[in-house]
Every structure is written in C-alpha cells, then in structure tokens.
Amino acid sequence: MEMIGYARVSTSEQNLDLQLAALQAAGCSRVHTDQGISGADFERPGLAATLDELCPDDTLVVWRLDRLGRSLIDLIRLVTDLGARQVEFRSLSEAIDTSSSGGRLLFHLLAAMAEFERSLISERTKAGMAAARARGCRIGRRPAMTQRQEARLAIEHGTTSIEAVATQYGIHPRTVLRTLKGSRHEDAVG
Template sequence: MKIGYARVSTEEQKMDLQMEALKRSGCEQIFVDRGVSGSLFDRQGLDAALEYLNTGDMLVVWRLDRLGRSLSKLIELVEQLGKMGVEFHSLCESIDTSSSGGRLIFHVMAALAEFERSLISERTRAGMQAARERGQHLGRPPSLTAEQVDEAIIAVEMNGEYITDVARRFDVSRRSLRRLMRMRLERQAG
C-alpha cells in the first residue's frame, strides 16, 4: 500500500500540487503537516504516517524537502523505514528504494552526506587548533573579568562577605564564583 506524506511550512501555503501528485502516484492514504518547519522531525502528521505504515508498504513524498531539510536526518529516516520493511519513493527526485537504481542513488547520497560531515568536522578541529596556537580562548567568554574576580576574592576572603551575596552582586552562581576564584588564586600562586 502506498502512503503519502505532504507538508507546508506555513498555514498560508497551499499543498494542492503535492496532494494531486501523491494521489496520481496511487497513494491510498495521505498524512499532512501544515505550518511545520522541515527542520523538525517530530511532526504530528509524519508521526501518524510512520505509525500507519506496515511491512511491504511504501512512503511517498512529492519532494525530499517535504520530508525534511537535513540530509542526515532524511537518511536516518529512510534507513528506519528499511528496517520496518517499508520502501520509500520521492516523486520529483525519482528516488524509489524498491528498485536497485533507487537504492543506489540513496546510498550515494548517504555516502556524500557522511563525507560532508567528516569534512566539516576536520575543518572545525583544524580551526580550533589554529586558534589555540594563536593563543585565542575557545568557548564561552568568562562570566567575570580578572578584576571582578579579584574584587570578589577581596570581598569574601578579606572582608568576610558571604559568597552568596557577592555572587548575587556580580550576577553569577555561587558555584561559578567559587570556580573562578579558585582558578584565579591557583594562577596567582603558580
């Protein structure tokens, strides 16, 4: 049985074209999501379609981007369908996992997505290493300046103020203030 899935990102968009194409392809049941972003994979209509599918069925979409925008998530979803014994067909891209050519195209796409992820990861690691070598600080900026930490140390250690009151004054948590004070004192001692 062919099960269709259609999606539009906003309530104002029409899905007539998708619905007609899905009906022409022989879909007996069509699930829809209106006003839902393609970046989300937790969608009521898609969830209902996945629940409805049985072994031997086929999930049909008008275009891949109706199913989702993230290639890695698309691949994950199609692999999940395969494990359920469900085929996948994207009408515009002519990807049909019930044929050997369709499976080949899909696997090539999966390999390209994996290659892209590894390139991004390599570039990120290289950029971080270069930044470290230039002496740049990576991550979130410190919540307090060195002068503010020194002021907090004086307030707590010398003036006997409660760390809770000092942390509130600097708008940080007690835990963060303790950590920053300890790191500053260790740096000054070492």
C-alpha cells in the same frame, strides 16, 4: 502493501494542493499532512502518524525530499530506519524509489555524500579549533572553579559588582550570589 503519502508546507499561508494531487495520482491510499511546520523540525504530528501507520511492504511517498526534512543526514537516517522496518521509500520529484535497484543506488550515493559532508565539517571544525589554539585563544568554557574564584575575588575586593559579574558570565545575579555562598561554605568546610 500500501502506498502512504506525506505532505508538508512550512507556513500556514502555503497550500498543500499540488503535493496532495501528485501523491493521489501516484496511488497513495492515505496522505498525512503537516502545515505551518518547518522541515528542520523532526517533531511533526503528521509525519509521526505516517511513520506509525507504515507496515512491512508499505511505501512512504513524498512529493520531494525537502518535504520530508531539510537535513540530508536526518533524511538518510529516516529512510535507513524505514528500510530496517522493510518499508520502501519513494520521492516523486527526484525519482528515488528504494524498491528498485536504481533507486537504492541513488539513495546510497546520497548517503555516501552525507557521510562525506559530515567528515568535512568535522575536519574543518578541528582545523579551526587548532588554528585558534595556535593563536592563543581558549577553546570552550572556562572551568567553573576559576570563574567562581575570579568572581568572588572581584566582588570581595570591590572592583566589580554582582550585576557586572553576572553580565560578564551571562548568568543571573542570583546565580552569582548562590555560587558565592557555595564557595564560602566550601572554604569554611575545607
């Protein structure tokens, strides 16, 4: 049963000293670090080493929740995964400790708020899409076949250039040429 710490700073100019001192004072036997890596990036070598090292009955300790990650949803997923591995979690600044009933309660409240936030985002997105459709806006990409036909007709009629079509659709001119060759081949076969 060990307490293993994790510390992170976002830029190489920032200093880990405050976090390291707090983690050592909390009793961490080892501390892994990441320096100059954003919390939004879950591909962090120090965090990966920490997670690999944790065994059942160990505790992952961080100075603050935001050192582990920026997204509440990702934090909750990570702590839930730790719980499934029988690893406890402790955040020193927020006083979250999943080894206590109060800490588990606080964590579950955070999880419920994250779920609520996800559902609100989904509802707002659906409402925004419905409003856009009601205004006559098209949602999503145009079907590829329609784009191909429009591009081919515009180029064949001389109303636009290959470069203009590429710019319009946000693709490279060679992609337009390949698409045109493919659609001519389909027309010849069909």
